[in-house]
Amino acid sequence: MKPLEERIAQQVSAIPRSGIRDFFELVQGRDDVISLGVGEPDFAAPWHIREAAIFSLEQGQTSYTSNLGMPALRESISRYVRGLFGVSYSPENEVLVTVGVSEALDLVCRAILNPGDEIIYHEPCYVSYSPSIAMAYGKAVAVETKVEDEFVLRAEDVAAAITENTRAILLNFPTNPTGAVEPVEELEKIAQLAIDHDLLVISDEIYCELLYGEESGMKPGKHVSIASLPGMRERTILLHGFSKAFAMTGFRLGYACAPPVLTEAMMKIHQYSMLCAPIMSQVAAIEALENGAEAVEQMRKAYAQRRNLVLRSFREMGIPCFSPGGAFYAFPDIRKFGISSHEFAVRLLEAEDVAVVPGTAFGQAGEGCVRACYATSYEKLELAMEKMARFVKTL
């Protein structure tokens, strides 16, 4: 019999092992680790949302839903997106409810790519971008963003990466892992590039409610979606979901908003692979959108306080860290210690039982930085910062 390794499809075996998973296994074996390595809120989903899900189960709502998602949820999404992004999508045929943004991204890639087509994305970035493109037989083309430039994606760098095979530009602002927010002027230039070269834009805006504005982040910042810029709605696939702002990661619920032809193409794949997103999650999501604003703002304020703590702590430790405009990550620059981000993370873990994720888990452009997630209790965060301060003195 042929070895099983040889039976794995080429595009799958070509995907490298996840750096996150490597690091997870390292952390997993240890007790009493304070982990700043997570990518999700420490809050449980707000009670009124959980209660809505429980009630739906009590009512026996356990069936399939429409492939696109429950009509009531699509209407809520349409209203919410109009309010937040200033862009209107018809709940009839421009909104698709998915199993997290991860599924939505997979659907977009499979819907628009022919073998060899290219998607340009920016690194450091969320771990699934490049594999999702590769699994759809596409070519992932990374454009580096730099710590010196606060991880802004420069339109000129995007322009330099465009070839005749480029089909789309994939954006994620605010960015996981850096917390970076794209300045509007730069976003406008990227939009112009997309128009000039007739490219689609895939915009993952999962962190867009978590923006830190005036008064040291205590006031919310203002989000600008590329879909809202002139001429962009018709060529943008907007991806959003409930995991981060509503602390609903385990509900696994996201959505894509796009013109009807694109939505229909994604729906075709979704209906055969997933059929529909889980109904109890969809019911919970309606409650989140209709009545969740206050809970989101309370969590955002809590993150803002923690963000202030970690930024001040890094400053006091002498570790340069730009002030991230969104999400719940800090991405401090540890190059001055003269060791790789992987070595920094491993030694910090071994010396002080604090876990941060090496920047390289998010692409080579992350070398020299580590991701510290501040979505953890203030007390633990304080302790982690003390331990980290002690650790860097030994370097």
Add this chain to the structure above:
Amino acid sequence: MDALLDLLQQEGRLPVSEMATRLGKTEAEVQQMLQDLTDKGVIFGFHAVVDRDRIGDRRVQALIEVRLTPERGGGFDSLASRIAKFDQVRNCYLMSGGYDLAVLVEGSDLREVARFVSEKLSTLEGVVSTATHFQLKVYKEAGFLASEAPVDDRLAVTP
């Protein structure tokens, strides 16, 4: 100001230095804000939120619905503040609806609360009637759940 008040209501014991860090302000700024809030009477006290059941304390609390005859000139205010001044009274609110004052009274046992109601409260001129409801169990107090804190069961490293 709002953010500072939120913080104080959730974690009133924080040192000024830590409040300053969290809010991204200097200690002097926070000190000044606290002073202003106190001067204006926005902050009129601090207390711990406790569950005395857990140390076997048997003291009891009762919510008393009180109906009043409003006084000429003073309305409900003068009588309500007389009631509020009793040490046994923990909370005292003017209410809309079927009665006028909601008075939360604490005593070392049932008898003490009953005595307070019958001897002090209901004998005040202007008090028309009282209805006493004893508290049986605390589920939530001042915004805090009385149950155990949730555990953090997230995976240690996730993307």
